[in-house]
Amino acid sequence: MKVKIDGKEVEVEPGTTLLSAAEKVGIEIPRLCVIPGLYEGSSCRVCLVKTPAGRLFPACNYRVYRDEEFVSNSLDLWEMRRVNFELILKFHRIECWQCYRKGQCSLATLSKELMVEGIPVCSECPLSPSECLLQKGILCLGMITQSGCRAECLFSGGECWGCRGPISRRDLIERAFEHYIELGYDVKAVISKAEIFWNSLSELKIVKEAADRVVDRE
Amino acid sequence: MSCWSLLDRCCEKCSCTLNNPCSNFIDCRITGPLCHDDEQCRELRTRRFEELRYGETGSKIRVPIASCTLATGSEAVYNAIREAVGKMRLKVTVTITGCHGLDFIDPWVEFTAKDMPTAIYGNVKPGDVPKLIEDYFIKRDVSKAFVLRDRKGTAAGEDKVPLLEELDFWRKQYKWVSRNCGFVNPESLEEYIANGGYKGLSRALKEGPERVIDEILRSGLRGRGGAGFPTGIKWRIARQQSATPKYVVANADEGDPGAFMNRLLAESDPFRIVEGLTIAGYTVGASQGYIFVRAEKPLMARRFQIAVEEARRHGLLGKNILNSGFDFDIEVILSAGAFVCGEETAMLAAIEGKRAWPRQRPPYPAERGLWNKPTVINNVETLAHAATIMAEGANKFTEVGTEKTKGTKMFCVTGSVQRVGAYEVPVGTSIRCLVEELAGGAMGNCKIKAVQIGGPSGGCIPANLLDLPIDYETLQSAGAIMGSGGIVVISDENCMVDVAKFFLTFTSAESCGKCVPCRVGLRVMWNILNKITNGEGSEEDIDTLRQLAETVRTSSLCALGGTAPNPVLSTLRYFMDEYKAHIKDRVCPAYVCSALIKYRINEESCIACRQCALNCPVNAIFRVEESGKYRIDEKACISCGVCFTVCPVKAISKVSASG
Structure with a gap:
C-alpha cells in the first residue's frame, strides 16, 4: 500500500x-x-x-x-x-495551579501548537504546588495571567507580574480570586498589582467585576 | 357467510402447507387455483374478495386506528360505532384500518356498502355516530359526508358531496407506497395479499437476487431516509461481501419532530415493510433481519410485531419461504428513543446492546456493520418502495420523478398550515405545490415566511424560493436537506432567530456527546443565539456563529452534528435582516423574543373584564381609578404573554421594548 x-x-x-x-x-x-x-x-x-x-x-x-x-x-x-480545541477548553477546568500535572499535559502542549490562549502561567511555572510562591506569602499573578512566556520571571526567582494580560475565562478568574482569598490575600492588593500592566486593557474591567462578584459571595 | 380466508386451502387438492410450501402461493390466492381447476374454488376466491371489500354482510364501517387518529379520539368513535351498530341490530361489519394521511379530518370514518357510494365522514365525534349511521344505512343519505370515494347514484345528496379524486389534496398526490394506507386492515395479512401484497417477494424469489438488484438499479431508487444513497448499489456492495452471516435492518427510528410518515406507513401498511425487508434479505444473502422501532411509538412497534408473527404463521418468514430454499426471520427491536439512534452506526451499536454512539465511517456498515458483519440498513420507506417496485415493475416507478431521482416521496406538512397531513408526491414537485395546493396554505390571516425542510437538522427556505422543486440536490444547494421528509411551515408570526434557537435546543440536547464539535459547539452556538434573542448580541457574534456552524458542520463525527447547524446557517443566509434587527436595533420584528417586547393595553378597546389582572403571574396589571380600565406596570412586567392570550377582546398589543 x-x-x-x-x-x-x-x-x-x-x-x-x-x-x-x-x-x-x-x-x-x-x-x-x-x-x-x-x-x-x-x-x-x-x-x-x-x-x-x-x-x-x-x-x-x-x-x-x-x-x-x-x-x-x-x-x-x-x-x-483550533476551533475544536477551543471548544474543548471552553468547559475544561483549566486550574493548573491545583492540577498535579502542572501543565505537563497534552492540552497545554497543544494549546501552544495551535496558538490557543486561555491557559494560565501556572502551567509553565517550574515550582511544584507545595513550593508555590502564594504559599510563602508572595503575591504572584500567575493564576490569572495568560501563559506563553515560559514563566521567565519564575525561573529567575521572581513572581509573576501579569505582563501578558489576563486569561479570558471569567469563571476561571473567579475561581482564582477564591483561591487568593482562601490563602489570605486581599483582593484589592491583587487588583492594584494587576493594574501595573493591565491599566490600559479593557479586560481589566472583567477582572474587577469577577473580583467584586467573589467578594460579594464571600 | 363463510369463514374461509384467502390464506386457507381452498380444497383437498391444494397441497400447500407450512412444511411443504408452494412457490405459487401468492399468485394462486389472487388469480384462482393454479394447480387444479375447479369452478367452486374460483368462486370461493371471488366471493372472498367481495367480502373483504364490503364486509361479510354487504356493508362495512372502517375506523382508522393509528396514533394520529387515536390522539383525536378515534377509539371512542370506534366504541360508539360498535355500540350503535349493536343497538340498531344492523348487519354491518366494523373493522379497523390505518390512516390515509389527511390528518386535518381526524378522526374520520368510512361507510361503505355494495349498493351505496363509499362515504368518508371527517371530524366525527362519538355523539354524532348514531345519527350518521342512521342517515347512511337506513335513510340512505350521504349529504353530510366529507367526501365520497365513488358515485353510484343510489343515495340522496350524492351530488352535493365532492369526490375524493376531484379534490386538490388527493388528486395531486401520487399514491405509490401509501396506496394501501387507510384502505386495508393493517393487522390482516389476508387484506394485504388481496391488495397486491407479497407479489414482489414472490417475483423476487423466482427471478433470483441478481435480477432483483438490476431491477432496483433500473428504477433508480435512492434511500428515502435522507442521504439519498442509491439502494441498488448498497445492496450490491453487501451482496459482494464474502463474510457471513449478513444482516438487514429496517430503520424505523423516526425521531424528527414534525415528521410522521414512517409511523403512518408502518401503522397503516406494516406488511409492505416486512415484505421489503424480506426482499432485501434475500438479495444480499442475509438470514436475519431487524426492525428497529422507536419505543415512543408503541402502536407502530405492535403493528410490526403482529405483521412479523402473521407472516411467520403463514410461511412468509421462517424456513424455506415459498419453496425457494431461502430462510429468513425478522426480530422487532425497541430503541430507547434517542434521536441519535436514527444514525445508522449508532443504531447498530444499540442493536448490539451497547450505548448508542455513532462511530467513524469508513468502514461502512455494508462492509462491516452489525457484529462486524456486512449489514444493509434501509429506511422503512425505502423498503416499502423496494417491495412496490418489485411488484409493479421499475418502469412504472420511473414514470414520475426527476432526472436524477425517480419515484415518489412522502412528506409531512405541519406547522401553520390549514391541512396538516402526510402527502405522497412525485420527487420534483415544487414546495409551493406541496404547501399551498395540498396543505392549503398558511393558517388564518398569516403569510408563509419560511419553510423548514428536513426536520431539526434541515434548513429554512424563505417564501420567495417556494417554487424550488423538492429533490436531494436542489434542497442541498438551497441550504436545506431532504431528510426524512418533515416540512414545518413557519408563518410571519414566528421570529427566525427564535426558530433557529428552537431547533438547536433540540439537537444540542440530543447530541450523544461523543465528539467535541457537536457536544460543545452546538451548546456554544445555542448560548450565542440565546444572547441575541435576549437583546445582548454584538456584531462579532454573527461571525463567531458562522465560523462555529461551519466547523461543526464539517468536522462532526456523524450526520447529527453534520446537519445540526443547518437551521442556523440557512437563517443566517436568508434572514440576516432579522439577526441585524435583534443586534443593532434591539428589536424583534415578529414580536416573539420576550426580552425585546413589552405589552400594552389599549384603553379604548379594554372592557375592564379583569381577566389579564387575574392571570398575571407577577401582579403587574393594575386598575386605573379614573377610567376603570387596566394598565400594565412596565417595570414589574416580565413579558410572559399570559395577558395577551387571555384577553377576550384582543385589547393587548405587543410593542418593542426599545421604542
Whole structure:
C-alpha cells in the first residue's frame, strides 16, 4: 500500500492508521483523545486530515486499504483544529495551579501548537504546588495571567507580574480570586498589582467585576 | 357467510402447507387455483374478495386506528360505532384500518356498502355516530359526508358531496407506497395479499437476487431516509461481501419532530415493510433481519410485531419461504428513543446492546456493520418502495420523478398550515405545490415566511424560493436537506432567530456527546443565539456563529452534528435582516423574543373584564381609578404573554421594548 501524505509517499501494511503512516515520514499530526489500541473513537476531532477532494477523516482511526492521498497541513484544517480545541477548553477546568500535572499535559502542549490562549502561567511555572510562591506569602499573578512566556520571571526567582494580560475565562478568574482569598490575600492588593500592566486593557474591567462578584459571595 | 380466508386451502387438492410450501402461493390466492381447476374454488376466491371489500354482510364501517387518529379520539368513535351498530341490530361489519394521511379530518370514518357510494365522514365525534349511521344505512343519505370515494347514484345528496379524486389534496398526490394506507386492515395479512401484497417477494424469489438488484438499479431508487444513497448499489456492495452471516435492518427510528410518515406507513401498511425487508434479505444473502422501532411509538412497534408473527404463521418468514430454499426471520427491536439512534452506526451499536454512539465511517456498515458483519440498513420507506417496485415493475416507478431521482416521496406538512397531513408526491414537485395546493396554505390571516425542510437538522427556505422543486440536490444547494421528509411551515408570526434557537435546543440536547464539535459547539452556538434573542448580541457574534456552524458542520463525527447547524446557517443566509434587527436595533420584528417586547393595553378597546389582572403571574396589571380600565406596570412586567392570550377582546398589543 502506498500512502501519500502532504506529497510524501510511504509504504505501509494494509490496515495501518493514517496517524502511524504519517509518523513514518515524520509528519506530526496533532492529536488528543487517541490512545492506540485502547481508544480510537475519534472524539476530539483534532487529528482531522483531508483528501485532495476535501473529505475530512480523523487520522487516528482511518485505516488504509488502498493507495490514497491525504493533506494534513492546510490553513482550513489548522483553523478547524483550533476551533475544536477551543471548544474543548471552553468547559475544561483549566486550574493548573491545583492540577498535579502542572501543565505537563497534552492540552497545554497543544494549546501552544495551535496558538490557543486561555491557559494560565501556572502551567509553565517550574515550582511544584507545595513550593508555590502564594504559599510563602508572595503575591504572584500567575493564576490569572495568560501563559506563553515560559514563566521567565519564575525561573529567575521572581513572581509573576501579569505582563501578558489576563486569561479570558471569567469563571476561571473567579475561581482564582477564591483561591487568593482562601490563602489570605486581599483582593484589592491583587487588583492594584494587576493594574501595573493591565491599566490600559479593557479586560481589566472583567477582572474587577469577577473580583467584586467573589467578594460579594464571600 | 363463510369463514374461509384467502390464506386457507381452498380444497383437498391444494397441497400447500407450512412444511411443504408452494412457490405459487401468492399468485394462486389472487388469480384462482393454479394447480387444479375447479369452478367452486374460483368462486370461493371471488366471493372472498367481495367480502373483504364490503364486509361479510354487504356493508362495512372502517375506523382508522393509528396514533394520529387515536390522539383525536378515534377509539371512542370506534366504541360508539360498535355500540350503535349493536343497538340498531344492523348487519354491518366494523373493522379497523390505518390512516390515509389527511390528518386535518381526524378522526374520520368510512361507510361503505355494495349498493351505496363509499362515504368518508371527517371530524366525527362519538355523539354524532348514531345519527350518521342512521342517515347512511337506513335513510340512505350521504349529504353530510366529507367526501365520497365513488358515485353510484343510489343515495340522496350524492351530488352535493365532492369526490375524493376531484379534490386538490388527493388528486395531486401520487399514491405509490401509501396506496394501501387507510384502505386495508393493517393487522390482516389476508387484506394485504388481496391488495397486491407479497407479489414482489414472490417475483423476487423466482427471478433470483441478481435480477432483483438490476431491477432496483433500473428504477433508480435512492434511500428515502435522507442521504439519498442509491439502494441498488448498497445492496450490491453487501451482496459482494464474502463474510457471513449478513444482516438487514429496517430503520424505523423516526425521531424528527414534525415528521410522521414512517409511523403512518408502518401503522397503516406494516406488511409492505416486512415484505421489503424480506426482499432485501434475500438479495444480499442475509438470514436475519431487524426492525428497529422507536419505543415512543408503541402502536407502530405492535403493528410490526403482529405483521412479523402473521407472516411467520403463514410461511412468509421462517424456513424455506415459498419453496425457494431461502430462510429468513425478522426480530422487532425497541430503541430507547434517542434521536441519535436514527444514525445508522449508532443504531447498530444499540442493536448490539451497547450505548448508542455513532462511530467513524469508513468502514461502512455494508462492509462491516452489525457484529462486524456486512449489514444493509434501509429506511422503512425505502423498503416499502423496494417491495412496490418489485411488484409493479421499475418502469412504472420511473414514470414520475426527476432526472436524477425517480419515484415518489412522502412528506409531512405541519406547522401553520390549514391541512396538516402526510402527502405522497412525485420527487420534483415544487414546495409551493406541496404547501399551498395540498396543505392549503398558511393558517388564518398569516403569510408563509419560511419553510423548514428536513426536520431539526434541515434548513429554512424563505417564501420567495417556494417554487424550488423538492429533490436531494436542489434542497442541498438551497441550504436545506431532504431528510426524512418533515416540512414545518413557519408563518410571519414566528421570529427566525427564535426558530433557529428552537431547533438547536433540540439537537444540542440530543447530541450523544461523543465528539467535541457537536457536544460543545452546538451548546456554544445555542448560548450565542440565546444572547441575541435576549437583546445582548454584538456584531462579532454573527461571525463567531458562522465560523462555529461551519466547523461543526464539517468536522462532526456523524450526520447529527453534520446537519445540526443547518437551521442556523440557512437563517443566517436568508434572514440576516432579522439577526441585524435583534443586534443593532434591539428589536424583534415578529414580536416573539420576550426580552425585546413589552405589552400594552389599549384603553379604548379594554372592557375592564379583569381577566389579564387575574392571570398575571407577577401582579403587574393594575386598575386605573379614573377610567376603570387596566394598565400594565412596565417595570414589574416580565413579558410572559399570559395577558395577551387571555384577553377576550384582543385589547393587548405587543410593542418593542426599545421604542
